[in-house]
Amino acid sequence: MAAVLQVLPCLARAPLRPLLLGGAVVRLASGMALAEQARQLFESAVGAVLPGPMLHRALSLDPGGGQLKVRDRSFQLRQNLYLVGFGKAVLGMAAAAEELLGQHLVQGVISVPKGIRAAMEHAGKQEMLLKPHSCVQVFEGAEDNLPDRDALRAALAIRQLAESLTADDLLLVLISGGGSALLPAPIPPVTLEEKQTLTKLLAARGANIQELNTIRKALSQLKGGGLARAAYPAQVVSLILSDVVGDPVEVIASGPTVASVHNVQDCLHILNRYGLRAALPRSVKTVLARADSDPHGPHTCGHVLNVIIGSNALALAEAQRQAEALGYQAVVLSAAMQGDVESIARFYGLLAQVAGTRLTLAGAGASAEEAEQLRELAAELQLPDLQLKEALEAVVRARGPVCLLAGGEPTVQLQGSGKGGRNQELALRVGVELGRRPLGPVDVLFLSGGTDGQDGPTEAAGAWVMPELASQAAAEGLDVATFLSHNDSHTFFRCFRGGVHLLHTGLTGTNVMDAHLLFLRPR
Ligand SMILES: Nc1ncnc2c1ncn2[C@@H]1O[C@H](COP(=O)(O)OP(=O)(O)OP(=O)(O)O)[C@@H](O)[C@H]1O
Ligand SMILES: O=C(O)[C@H](O)CO
Structure with a gap:
């Protein structure tokens, strides 16, 4: 995705409307070329899930600016609002959030694909870009949708911000597809390279996204609810753009704000299925064995509100x-x-x-x-x-x-x-x-x-x-x-x-x- 440097302005067109001539609806279906209609309907589908419209549907500030409403929940704002995000669509989501929340936003960190700012700038898509002196720090990484050093740096900065929060704070988490690769934080002694290799092997052998992300969660500090745990006792609101069939919040970007329900047996079954169990690096075996004897069991995420805002x-x-x-x-x-x-x-x-x-x-x-x-x-x-x-x-x-x-x-x-x-x-x-x-x-x-x-x-x-x-x-x-x-x-x-x-x-x-x-x- 990052390689494309051209964005046409056609998606900004006004929504389609039936023409009104002398009060009668002219049925364009009979005249306009089918191919043109098909293009326009495709664009209208995309237009409904662009970051701006989505964020405006999901969030609102009360007129006094003291309360943030997310669906039917209200959160008190008093210089306590922080933002993190990771995913292919998160730059535009963060820009829309910044536009909407203005000076209420204290600080933010996002992890987005390499080259995305240049691509959006080149295309003149200003609405997808943060303001010049934004309080949101941007990391670009995960070239070719693979976790890399840059994405790791971003993940660590996100974790640091989350861990610095207190019970008075509210953390807004923006999540979209591609988030898994943009938020790598392997549990030591697993290295980034080992995680990268395992993910690539699983994908190449045909593992589906549910299977892939079950393994990613087991080896990650932030996936499978890890980010929500890092932010505790702050309140967490996740706004999620779904790129997975059925919109399962625990799978999208490997569910960093959703408690994981998988256990080590699930992971071993998956690794067996793709013939990878025997050749696992020692570090991976260590982390899985440790998880098996975790006396705390599954963690809850009671302080989190997860909301699907686009699908x-x-x-x-x-x-x-x-x-x-x-x-x-x-x-x-x-x-x-x-x-x-x-x-x-x-x-x-x-x-x-x-x-x-x-x-x-x-x-x-x-x-x-x-x-x-x-x-x-x-x-x-x-x-x-x-x-x-x-x-x-x-x-x-x-x-x-x-x-x-x-x-x-x-x-x-x-x-x-x-x-x-x-x-x-x-x-x-x-x-x-x-x-x-x-x-x-x-x-x-x-x-x-x-x-x-x-x-x-x-x-x-x-x-x-x-x-x-x-x-x-x-x-x-x-x-x-x-x-x-x-x-x-x-x-x-x-x-x-x-x-x-x-x-x-x-x-x-x-x-x-x-x-x-x-x-x-x-x-
Ligand atoms: N030559 C090809 N012909 C058909 N499909 C291809 C070809 N090369 C890659 N693909 C498919 O393209 C997909 C990867 O491209 P892409 O990045 O668009 O999808 P993705 O990783 O699912 O990301 P996204 O969800 O953002 O679209 C894979 O499903 C892969 O099988
Ligand atoms: O990042 C991911 O895990 C995939 O895009 C599914 O959300």
Whole structure:
């Protein structure tokens, strides 16, 4: 994420509104190009979870300025407000907090990705930057999302500030995705390098974020509630931007203000599962053995208020509202899209086929076989919040344009050395799926984008596709299957039709995983 130096101003556009002409709502859905609408809805999703709007929704000062309200809780302010933060979106969150809290803020320390201030400055995103003489100290580190010496220095400064607080103080903690790598404080004798190696090995062997962060918590002074313990007896309010499916506060950034419920057995199971138990460094074994005999048991965090202030579901809800304003029948399918990218692509292909047929033939038992395949695949994917039945019912009722929205984080098993990201790979695969299925007399478009504005190590946020993709590509001499076999989706989209299918937003300053938009418009 840190490598991108360009942020386009398009995300600052006003929210979409239906046009009012002579009192009548002009249904833009019938006129505006689908691709442009898709881009705008994606931007509206991201706009709902930008640091400024999020912080303003979560925090308010009473008119006298003596009380800080966080949701339904009030905190007395008397030169006792401190701030720490860590994560990819925390620079903008801290800037918004500083703007809102003004001189009430006594001191702060944040840990953010390397190069992020320069990137935001370069893009003219002043609202993502702290004021020139800010009381918040900024550390940049964790290049490539890996803990490093700079991030360690930041973590120690954060710990020092937390430990200096008293029972009269209030600590505001800003947390977003990428926070784990930006807050490394291994328990001695574990070294930073040992922690780095173990994390890399677990990730490379396919450990999911829950497993990875369980291990990180066991080896860290600040994760798994450690930061909250360091700040005790001060009150702690954590404002959390979720980048994990289901918004589990104990997993996001490894839950530094949430008491850990895992024990050493959980860690050993995970290390066993990935064949890492036998080769553990002595230091790691020592720390795990010590934790096992910890007479205090799990620590509580009664002095902490953890609040999710931004999530994928929130972003999708805003895009849904805007789609409805454009005249679409809009349904959120799921904010927990997880699984192999190939299966997810097949899911969207089948969904477009079933929905397309129902939309144009009004149900009537059409595409029963595909509907069954779709249900089976949905069951296999085990998406906890999937609203498939509701979405298909809405399609039958619609008799007009439909927008199905979803979000989450599919997985790509990297096989080739190509350039791409999970959104571009998903879009490309969905393009192929759409091309090989009968969809009926309906225009279909699928867009997939990373809400942080950077999909994998590319400068694009994602891409959009239509059913004609594979045939148009072939006419240009591009073989989609070859690009896919090398995970080379970005190279494909750069070549295909001069790159017009790429979604470019630049770094957005937020991150709530990915958004998927499927449009069906009867011709
Ligand atoms: N060539 C490629 N093709 C497809 N996916 C890729 C490719 N290279 C990397 N990826 C995927 O990109 C992801 C890493 O990129 P990125 O930094 O955007 O994701 P992330 O670490 O989950 O961070 P964030 O949550 O901020 O998006 C991984 O899921 C990885 O599998
Ligand atoms: O930092 C982390 O642990 C991941 O981004 C999940 O929040």
